[in-house]
Amino acid sequence: MFDYQFFLEVLIGGLLSGIMYSLVALGFVLIYKTSGVLNFAQGSMLLFAALTFVSLVERGVPFWGAFAATLGVMVLLGVAVERTILRPLVNQPPITLFMATLGLSYVIEGVAQLLWGTQVHGLDLGIEDSPFEVYGVLISQFDLFAAAVAGSLVAAFSLFFRYTRIGLAFRAVADDQYAALAVGLRLPRVWAIVWTAAGVVALVAGLLWGARLGVQFSLSLVVLKALPVLVLGGFDSIAGAIVGGLLIGAIEKLSEVYIGPYFGGGIEGWAAYVVALGFLLIRPAGLFGQKLVERA
Amino acid sequence: MSYLKHLKSAVIASAIAVGFALPAAADEQYFPLQSYRVGPYAAGGTGFFGGFIDYLNLINIRDGGVNGVKLTWSEGETQYEVEKGVEVYERLKNNPGVAAWNPLSVGIAYAMIDRITQDKVPLITVNHGRTDSTDGRVFPYVFPLLLNPYSETSGIVNYIAGKLGGQDKLKGKKIVVLYHGSPYGKETIPIYKLLADKYGFEVQQIEVPHPGNEQQSQWLEIRRAKPDYVVLRGWGVMNPVALKTAQKVGYPVDHIVGNVWSNSEEDVIPAGDAAKGYVAITTQASGEQYPVVQEIVKTVYGAGKGNLEDKKRIGSVYHNLGIVNGILNVEAIRIAQGKFGHRTLTGDEVRWGFEHLQLDAKRVEELGAKGLFHSINVTWKNHEGDGYVTFQQWDGAKWNVVSDWIAPDWALLRPIIEKSAAAYAAEKGIKPRTSEEAPVTTN
């Protein structure tokens, strides 16, 4: 007798986990969409945002005050990154920029821990994580909350891209940088805004993940979970980040529970990557990604 | 060319390190510290090395050293990485008067075993390390003091038995061990099986892949399996995530028993409310009320030489472990000095001291550590020392001791340890010692 209830539990748990991955992937997509850069530093930005927030709260700053202050810091970070890294490297190929973001991630991690210390912090967002059951299937309150937040963020960004002038500018830049330049869009400004937006996403994701794991060094490792999501969904698609996240989350958990025992367990770490890899071989640009015109 | 630069910096650095001690005329005993104050395990590292240094400072300030011999030390950051640990070892090993190595890291300890055996300096792996190094006949220089992984397992099972009303009540019960996906995590699988066979309980091992950020599926499985107890054999971020995920799936937290690397404030604080009621094993109780900790606060922190930046962490699990480790190291030196004289000792002499490190309850009380830890009885054959364990429960703000001192089942474990040590000896061509005399190696 197949245990449907358990299966549903694992599936739903996986889908909700996946939303958390999507949140991290969202930051990547924003930047990649508009500048073609795969920002490996997204994970450390997450860590930095979470650490700053938590340290302010621990020093007595009220929740929303700390949130606003951290937001300000992320804006500054975005502007700084654009000025010091993106501008000098503006004509370099994407992989060079990727390496630069790798270096940037080291810098941000170092600064974060130098400033705020290396201790572990708890982060309480006020959501009780007691489970509730729907027809005997277990669902987590916190995960639902996170899903709601992620959903609204995605909706907000989608609307933003579609209906505002800046959003239009973003899409123009993403489509063709030179044409955008030709019609008078100021690229540096656009990029600074994009990186700031990614910083905001990092803040939200950092708070949610920090509440889940505690705020400490390994928080920046969530970026390794986001990469298969990007591969599956396409590097430059917001919808892809969501769908990819859901898929990866579900596949990861289901494979751990049902396939894992044949290997002795513990396959979650690479299952997502192998799935992404397999998928890539069939559809190299991901589910929703734009097909790259590869002039080999 | 950069070598000369090294040489110069090394000279300056060691001068500063050695110059840490007071009047140069006095003899000194040196502790090289492969510490980790950054990286994923920084919280434990700062606590442990902080406590260790605090105790050394106490001895220096209050007693003027051990019988007049000042204690000195210097730190090299390893970030808990093996090759950094090795690099620090190579760098610091030629300083005069090295007493012992205390890396607090399984990986680094393993990499050092051959090296320190050649250098003839003891390696102390308190509460962790290579289980078979308990057999001092094959590992003359390695000391897994107080608790090795097998004893820890036995201690946990004995505690659970106690909670159920006796070892006979274990029969038919179910225990899940949630372990970290690393060799450390897997190390005790055979012992759980052994004890399960002996007492008749069912044991299921579930792995959490490193680093343990995601445990959804594992805890859903646990929910399905409905065990009576879950043993958490975690490390780092896996611990708070485990507790939070347990809450998420509704498993009662007071039925989760943590092992000795899942037992600290840093493991439970990030989990917030989810950790209230969680129980974990420990070889040293937490708290500031013990006389020796009080003395450290008064003497060392009073003089502004306290090592911990955050004074609230005084008396925490890792800090106290560092203090206990300090006590063990210093007493070994004291005992060795009793035989060899009040002067700087060689590594071999310190080893002799460790092999006679017998602190009974009375001596522990004299040292101001009554209730902090129980006792230790190291011999040349038994490098673990038969440490006792107790269990603490987290109430949201601090740890409270909830059990008497429990003894692991050493007699049951010793034959397995000897077998494993014998295999190692055969592989390496080591002739096990037959008496207390200096070891004989043939390689």
Next chain:
Amino acid sequence: MATPVRNTLLVTPERLGVLLLLIVAYGVIPVIGTGYLFDAILTPFLALSLAAVGLNILTGYAGQVSLGSAAFLAVGAFAAFNFNLRVPGLPFVVSIVLAGLTAAAIGIVFGLPSLRLRGFYLAVSTLAAQFFVQWALTKFSWFSNDNPSGVIDAPPLTLAGFAFTGPIGRYLFSLTIVVVITFAVTRLIRSQTGRNFVAVRDHETAARVIGVPVLGTKLVAFGISSFIIGVAGVLWAFAYLRTVETGGFNIDRSFQILFIIIIGGLASLRGAFLGAAFIVVFPLILSRTGAALFGGVFDSGVLEMSQRIGIGALIILFLILEPRGLSALVDRVWDWVRPRRAAALGGATPRSFFIRKLQPKGRT
């Protein structure tokens, strides 16, 4: 026909330089060096340089980005351990060769995606190798001979009957292997295969048109690169650390090797060595000068974080100022000294080699 990458060993003054270097390495250093120099600086430097040479073949010359090199270090180490342990009487050198071949085989398997993928997608897929290999070596205790802590100990290093023990012995052993393989690689680069690598990297379609077997070339690149990295893994595990666990072969290690070839200079053998020297020595210098200047004021944690920031900043700086790495920097200095060499400046730069690989949406 594209000229191969500027080959530093063709010109006689450099050949002389290399000879001199070898004489110093074999004759002078063992006499004057300390144990610390060998055990903590030179031996890891040699192991990392060899790994960088291997990765450079794949990423620098053949243009296939790989983020999973640490996995192959691990494969090499564990394979050599197992061959040495389980096949009685096998000479140690043969174990090393077999280990390299094992790494090559696995490298080819994980290199198969390169037939369909490029750029970021390929890079991410190499991470699959990284995580899977690490998991497999930890999970199946057979690989570590059922050691309860999953750790393997180094067997004695023997070459043609001589046992290389002690810091100097291990250094000489590593040095010999590195020299032999590097020499072989220089021949490889100048051969047809080497030219095929560069052709595939620079313009895959054109290469196919002129008859270069693209698929085979890519797989050969993965194979040879993994072989060399596997051997480097043996050196790292057995000559340097002497006790290894799988934790040391994580993604940070892969990044470290990648940083080495970026800092040293892609598609440059000399760059592999320069980069490795930098990566090994920089943290030590930083912590020593830090400790010397600031003494006990800053704890080791602060120094460590500063080092992290330093390395990150240097990567960015190198990418901005000198994308062709230390190797090109050295050349600039050399050119200052010898003006006539400033003439021919062919050879690959990261820019040209990647610009053809990744053409996002019509950007030129």
